[in-house]
Amino acid sequence: MSPLPSTIPAIVRTRVRAAVHRPARLTPEEAAGRALTLRLVSLLLQYPDSELTAARAELTAAVEAMPATPAAEHLAGFTDWFTAQDPEALERHYVEMFDLRRRSSLYLTYYLHGDTRRRGMALLTLNQRYRAAGWDTGGAELPDHLPVVLEFAALAGPGGGEAPLRQHRRGLELIHRALTDADSPYRHLLAALLTLLPPPTEADRAAVDRLAAEGPPDEEVGLDPYGAYGEGEFAPPGTFVPPMPAPPTRIPPAPTSRTESRR
Template sequence: MSPQEAEQRALVLRLLSLLSQYPDGELVAERARLASVVAALPGPWATCELGAFVGWFGAQEADALARHYVEMFVLRRKSSLYLTYYLHGDARRRGMALLTLARSYRAAGWDADGGELPDRLPVVLEFAALAGPGAGEAPLRRHRRALELIHGAPTEAEFPYRHLLSTLLTLLPPATEADRAAVAKLAAEGPPDEEVGLDPYGTHGHGAYEEGGFAPTATFLPPMPAVPTRIPPAATSPRKESRP
């Protein structure tokens, strides 16, 4: 990968991080600027999935955007943006996964502040943009099955955020037959009936769920509005910035 390609990849990941955040007033106010950044991307990026999303995003009323986001990512358990939710139904195992993510961020010199859990997709995407394709994108590769499930979950409703997931999945290694079978099983079986509480960082817990299963309702932590990162200008490489 050339330096220019790495820069473009990081910019796409940064855009995905921003666009997958809760559409608060600051993010909505930057829609025209985001659309211009997408339009300036080289190759197929601007004319395919990202272009389709920013076209929809820019045409909606702010209240409608907020309602749609809550319906898709808060009220639907199969499209939660907390990636470890899909892999670890057991509180202790999920807590350890959260700690591992947080430690990998700190080891790379990045502090994911803002009160977000480290497995929330916009946070994972921002880390990938800042830390690069190797260690930075490792959490995305590790949770590819969760991303596939989110991408295909709300089939009964209009889901423009699918364009963001489609863009992200093209950056990851292709899905294997085992991946597809695991995603189908997750979609068909849903969460187990047993309810187990979740300590956010796994200091206690009980019960065990099969690898790749859903956590029960009580273990789900609803999304909080993400703290927006700075909007990257079209002509500059993304870089680490302090949050507002």
Template sequence: MSPLPATVPAIVRTRIRAAVRRRPASGPVAPGDRGLVLRLMSLMLQYPDAELVTARPAVAAAVAALPASPTAAELAAFADWFTGQDPDALARHYVDMFDLRRKSSLYLTYYLHGDTRRRGMALLTLAQRYRAAGWDTDGGELPDHLPVVLEFAALTGPGAGEAPLRQHRRGLQLIHRALSDAESPYRHVLAALLTLLPPPTEADDKAVAELAAQGPPNEDVGLDPYAGELFAPPGTFVPPAPAPPTTVEGHR
């Protein structure tokens, strides 16, 4: 993997390598501040284990060094909270927001496909996209886990690298909405990410409102297809069991 900017310490580089590995002869790394911003978002949305807790001052310093922008302002608001939290309280908050709540899960294909067989195909397609770019996930996370998607975007570039983020914009909007409703400081990270994507359309806003009210589709075996609709029709959603806790190195 190409080296990360000097503002991110070696202990954080190790965390990124644990999320996604890049094979030799892969595509170019995204240049400039945009790549660093995406890497920082990836780190901020990982489980705050001992490594990341230790690296918080360096992460905050990298955010403070960013040029002024709405994106940087959102990340600075998060970093102020992130660096001042007790580690145990921070871990509990992370689990509450991302492991125990369906509407703020970090697994992006869930919002588009729910617990259906189409989600399995979407995960396979995303993994194939990574391999086509010269990437392999290490098996520690599903390919649609947002920190992994962000790191792929950072190192592959704003075109093909950010395509999965654009594809799942509505899911990202829902995560931001859920985090805002919960008054979680993690909402700032999602707000920062949304500033990098094209503005939402009226159709996006309507679909997110429907998704928030109805939930993603459940398994549709034996049901009529949704005829190309992004979400299930009213009344078909059965809430799935809570997602299992996020698994990263040092967190089980």
């Protein structure tokens, strides 16, 4: 797409660009199919514990019943492998791909902010987005864990629900590249997800190349700002930070005699 003329007012250019990235209006059937794809990717990206591996037949049947789409084809490529593996082998492979390799970690804000204070802000903002939509994650995982983000996208729909996925498009591309380089079947799940997002721009590709070569920002401060804003330090713009409680009023003890009162 050619650049918009500079003579167009900035607000108009912004709205046009937003319209370009906004998902097209979907039919109810298309919206349901999109939500199913997101839920399946969310489920299949979770740790393959006994409950998930016991449901492999049902998950495979759900994929096979989907209309023929690029996303469904990628999902089928994953479930063919997933159903054929020994459960212990699945667990080992999952840990190797997602727990031991930083470039295929499933925590999206890491790719955008690294281990910096800004990551804490991003986590809080994402959690606030969930709460504003009336959704409680339960706190078992950080709000940027990809299966959590995918479940929210499936529940809230392609507009605001998928906004976090679009925001972290470059991180998703890097995860897909890392899984592809490792020849992991989990690459099919990321490929299925990426078919639902706008195509990457040249700027996206260049940014992913830089991430792959240099990694994200690095500032070893941990995630203290997430959910612990005390006096408002590091709070993102627009965040409501309750005021610090006032110090207790000190009331001197009542005098016990006229002499003590004069003192």
